[in-house]
Amino acid sequence: METEAYRAEDDPACHAYRRRTLRNETMWGQPGRAYVYLNYGMHWMLNVAAHEPGRAAAVLVRAAQPVAGLEEFRLARPKVSDVELLRGPGKLCRAFGITREDDGTDLLDPSGEFRIEAGETVPVVAGPRIGIAVGQDLPWRFADASRLEWVSKPVPPKWR
DNA sequence: CCAGGGATCCCCT
DNA sequence: GGGGATCCCTGGC
Numbered sequence: 001m002e003t004e005a006y007r008a009e010d011d012p013a014c015h016a017y018r019r020r021t022l023r024n025e026t027m028w029g030q031p032g033r034a035y036v037y038l039n040y041g042m043h044w045m046l047n048v049a050a051h052e053p054g055r056a057a058a059v060l061v062r063a064a065q066p067v068a069g070l071e072e073f074r075l076a077r078p079k080v081s082d083v084e085l086l087r088g089p090g091k092l093c094r095a096f097g098i099t100r101e102d103d104g105t106d107l108l109d110p111s112g113e114f115r116i117e118a119g120e121t122v123p124v125v126a127g128p129r130i131g132i133a134v135g136q137d138l139p140w141r142f143a144d145a146s147r148l149e150w151v152s153k154p155v156p157p158k159w160r
Numbered sequence: 161c162c163a164g165g166g167a168t169c170c171c172c173t
Numbered sequence: 174g175g176g177g178a179t180c181c182c183t184g185g186c
Contacts, residue, residue: 004181013181015168023168041165043182060181090182100167131181152182 002151005140007057013135016056027056032108043090063152125159
C-alpha cells in the first residue's frame with residue numbers, strides 16, 4: 001500500500017486548504033468515508049477522510065498490491081501485468097470501478113461491499129508527495145517498507 | 161516527452 | 174455569472 005496525506009489547515013496542496021466546497025465536502029465530515037474526485041478530466045482519485053468532523057484531512061490511496069480478484073481488475077485493462085493493476089491512483093480506481101458515485105461511502109461499515117478492514121501493522125517509509133506544485137516540503141507520502149515494488153513511483157534510497 | 165479531458169475554482173466584471 | 178487556469182495522472186508518441 002502506498003498513500004499520501006493531505007490536510008486543510010496548513011497544507012496548500014489539500015483541496016480543502018482554501019475553503020469548504022461542494023467537491024471537498026466529504027473531507028470535512030466523518031473520518032473513514034471515501035472522498036473521490038476527478039483529476040485531469042479522466043482519472044478518479046480515491047481518498048479516505050481522516051479528520052474529525054469540522055476539520056478536513058484525507059489520505060490518498062496511490063497504489064496497492066492486488067491480493068485477490070485480479071481477473072476482475074483486469075476487466076477494465078485486460079493486458080496489464082499484475083503489478084500495473086493498482087499502481088497509481090487513477091489505475092487503482094479504474095480497477096475497482098470507483099467513481100464520484102462512491103464519494104461519501106462509509107468505508108468503515110463492516111457490512112459494506114466497499115470497505116477498509118484492519119490488517120497487520122507494518123513498518124513504513126516516508127518522503128515527499130508526488131505530482132503537486134505546492135506543499136512539497138511535507139514528507140507525507142508513505143509506503144509499506146517491505147513491499148516497495150508495488151508503489152506508483154520508485155522510492156529513493158534516502159527515505160527512512 | 162506531452163496532450164487529453166472535464167469538473168472545479170478563482171477572480172474579475 | 175462567466176472565462177480562463179489549474180489539476181494529488183496516464184498512455185501513447
